[in-house]
Amino acid sequence: MSLAVLALILFVSIFLLVLYGYPVAFTLGGLSLIYALCFLDFAVLSLLPNRIMGVMDNSVLLAVPLFVFMGIMLEKSGLAERMLNSMASLFGRVRGGMAVSVVIVGALLAASTGIVGATVITMGLISLPPMLRKGYPPTVATGVIAASGTLGQIIPPSVVLVLLGSVLQVSVGGLFRAALYPSLLLVAAYIVYILGLGALRPRLFPVAVEGPAWDRTLLVKVLQSLFLPLLLIVAVLGSILIGLASPTEAAGVGAAGAVLLTWTQGRLDWDVTRTVCRDTTHLTSMVFMILLGATTFSLVFRELGGDRFLVQLIERSDLPEYQFLALVMVVVFVAGFFIDFIEIVFIIVPVVTPVFVAYGTDLIWLGILLGINLQTSFLSPPFGFALFYLKGVAPPEVTTGHLYRGIVPFLIIQVILLTVVVFFPEWLGVR
Structure with missing residues (x-):
């Protein structure tokens, strides 16, 4: 049996063990080491410490714990509740306005935190009970909240994009810039869908606030609730997009800014600080x-010749670039039904990247496509993590069936956006 075939067996074995429920990190690293000891020269393992130190010395990856800290700290600040209340007052007189408010606040939280779990749980706690009280059907309310809560997957500063930048070996700042227009288009598509369906089927999207039109006091209240989050977004994203700071430096600014924002809301104390630090350490x-573990797998897979075998296989099959891209997108989409986005980034993406390099594919464009596709992994039944997060904080009358049915229209919108980015990347400045 050739080593290249063993590389593919290694990949399939890891994938199956992860599906079976074994810990991802130890499955990736442990099984790869077993294959290396059995089928490779022992000297290959001498390369592993250098690879590991290369990961630990990567300053870009320092942005991960800083963005995670920023997201969890902002979750504790109470700003999300203030924003949602003021936005609901502003748009509540429009049919479907409360749902639009959830989408806008979800987008702002995504741009402030980039942490999907924290956003979904926060939005579920503060917006689901009021939406149900106002007469929103559970399928509509849960679909809007889950879709809005996962915007942190693609809206910069996204932890997913940071990890993709590391795996694809492209500029994280370039990924952030390229993701800006598609993410705004996705938010706009959600809002258009809500308002359009509200006009066609008013029963699904009731008017949440009765009374006179907006006044100056309400507008001032809205601006006050938005000022601090927008200031943080400008400080973090603006410094990256104009080239003033690297993603890591901007993440440091964001982490410090999140602490200050929590302090201004009177929520910063020892218990909050300890909880945030503990959760950040756990996630990081x-x-x-x-x-x-993925670094170990990547080394062994390449030493076995798996990447060269895949490239030669695609070249012999004469498969065009777009057909191979479609195949990878389908695999990532289906894998998202069963495993987490981090596992997809570190298992599937390194395997297919050499093939795309051989095609001459723009890796920034590929990263955006993968980011949008990975967002669906949080929403796809039966194992979408956003659905689990939301179910955990939902009232007893909200069933899993409500969540599954409610998310379908938003999944369709994401697939449409993915198609647009594939065929018209120049329109969005992605390629």
């Missing part, structure tokens, strides 16, 4: 353990 440790 999980990501980096998976990353180290």
Whole structure:
């Protein structure tokens, strides 16, 4: 049996074990080491410490714990509740206005935090009960909240894009810039869908606030609630987009800004600080353990010749670039039904990247496509993590069936956006 075939067996074995429920980090690293000891020269393992130190020395990856800290700290600040209340007052007189408010606040939280789990849980706690009380059907309310909460997957500063930048070895700042227009288009598509369906089927999107039109006091209240989050977004994203700071430096500014914002809201105390630091350490440790396991897998897979075998296989099959891209997108989409986005980034993406390099594919464009596709992994039944997060904080009368049915229209919107980015990247400045 050739080593290249063993590389593919290694890949399939890891994928199956992860599906079976084994820890991702230890499956990636442990099984790869077993294959290396059995089928490769022992000297190959001497390369592993340098690879691991290369990961640990990567300053771009320092942005991960800083963005995670920023997101969790902002979750504790109470700003999301203030924003939602003021936005609901502003748009509540429009049919479907409360749902539009959830989408806008979800987008702002995504641009402030980039942490999907924190956003979904926060939005579920503060917006689901009021939406149900106002007469929104559970399918509509849960669909809007889950879709809005996962905008942090693609709206910069996204942890997903940071990890993709590391795996694809492209500029994270370039990914942030390229993701800006598609993410805004996705937010706009959600809002258009809500307002359009509200006009066609008024029963689904009731008017949440009765009374006179907007006045100056309400507008001032809205601006006050938005000022601090927007200031943080401008400080973090603006410094990256204009080239003033690297993603890591901007993440440091964002983490410090999140602490100040929480302090201004009177929520900063020892218990909050301890909780935020503990959760940040937990999430960061999980990501980096998976990353180290993925580094081991990548080394062994390449030493077995798996990447060269795949490139030669695609070249012999004469498969055009777009057909191979479609195949990868389908695989990532289906994998998102069963495994987390971090696992997809570190298992599937490194395997297919050499093939795209051989095609001469723009890797920034590829990163945006993968980011949009990975967003669906949080929403796709039966194992979409955003659905689990939301179900955990939903009232008892909201069933899993409500969540599954409610998310379908938003999944369709995401697939449409993915298609647009594939065929018209120049329109969005992605390629």
